Amino acid sequence: MQLFFEQLLNGVAMGAIYSLITLGLALVYGVMRILHVAHAAVYTAGAYVGLYVFSLTGSLLPAVPAAMAACAVLGVAIERMIYTPLLKYPPFVPLIGSIAVFLGLEEIFRLLGGPYILSFPAEFPFPGITVRGVVISPAIISIYAVSAAVLLILWFVVTKTELGLAMRATSQDREIAGAMGINSSYTISMTFVLGSAVAAVAGILVGIYFNQVYPTMGAVPAYKCLALIVVGGLGSLPGAVLASLLLGVGETLLIGYANIPLPRDSLAFIAMIAVLLWRPQGLLGNR
């Protein structure tokens, strides 16, 4: 029972990390209708910048904002230089552009940071908790706390602020929103700022949780999170969070108990195809 609870906690933590990455994808898909594969490279960049600043200063306090700022700049640069000029073409053109950006950035990380795995030796300033023999590590506590805080802030921004209103209007119909006086290019850039900054946080959390930062750490999230936004219903934020949590818990428990011969990364896609056969619009999609 104790092991089960520890597995469950780990599963929810994985789900929370997936949801931090997936939310950025869902936001971008909402306002631009682009599958932003390169988002996973932004997440890797966050881990690298965070690790770099951390090893310079020895503290996470400057590392997190620095990574968030760097990723925000990177995200907006990808949007301005690649996506916006490609919007007039059929959707697969920006998609292929995005994959090219992702592969190119991965190579740049390899050339700059080296092909090896770097460790991220950050310590949290608080101890772990043990409840009835179930050990909750400081890394898990901070993943829960940070994810909950980020989700609350994002929920507040999207539903209660003027920017959120502009984002929702743009995601419904960019042209009409523009005609109603919404500066859609500003809104789109702000969406990239938000999504990329959150991805930077996810990158740092994953780096500390697994104590690993390496050039191809974005490869699995890049495509898995595409499956997650599709399962959630493209562009639906609650759907993205729900799908991420279900996958995190599901794959951890399945691998722990069912002894499935397939690797956990293909489970997401099998689940995706099953969900799409049952609901072609995704879990919480409405089209």
Add this chain to the structure above:
Amino acid sequence: MNDYSITILTFIAIQAIVACGLNVIVGYAGQISLGHAAFFGIGAYASALLTTKAGLTFWTALPLVILLTGAIGLVLGMPSLRLREDFLAVTTIGINFIVESVFLYVPFFGGALGLGGIPSITFLGTRLRGPNFLYLCLVFLAAVLFISRRFTRSWGGLACFALREEETAASSMGVSPIRFKLLAFVLGTAMAGLGGALYAHLMRFISATDFGFTLSVSMMSMVVLGGIGTLWGPVFGALILGVLPEVFRPLIDYRMLLNAAILLLMIRFQPAGLLGEGSLLRRLFRPGRDSTHG
């Protein structure tokens, strides 16, 4: 020509066959497929298993391989039909990951060790290797190009073009989207199966990692680079992406970066590809012909 350049050219010819198959799906029918390497792999594994475990020769196995790959293409294509463009792209990525992990984890397919001992192709009693293998691949490439060209002129091809341009209008004119999209999907995957069989007998050893998503992306790059929906585009793209890394040998560390940069520059400035409508090359060689397209 030395052995080395013949091997490179043989690889390019095989990749051109597979890229032509992808072009039928993406270029002619407008279906985004980012999982084409899966069908390349299915063809390779089918041919390897039929010749090593069932004891068939390459020539008796080949029709079975093509039929089998086309049939799997049909089955996997069916769920994809209900999906719109973006969903379809992600689903085909998923198919690629699932097929790769089945090859990697199911012991029947050799697991992580891969499949070895695949026999060479014999023709009229002699083993094909070196230049002769290249000629064989070129003959198959010519056949694939011939079929592609016939397809674009056929009723099925015209129906696919109509669906690609405006699905609702085409289906209201009585063109069945399901039938013709599946037709293109089966034709394209069968071509990938042919390429896979040739690859298996060229390498004589295959493993699951040969057929990963990276290969799907580079297949897509070839089609995009050459020109989506053109007859010669995929061949041209395969040739350029196959020759470039050899020319830039000294830059071997930057090879992937170079590939990504080429793809990015192409998609950013010439999304129709080198041979596509309104491209630089086409304007150079056929001045005036594309002026009506603006």
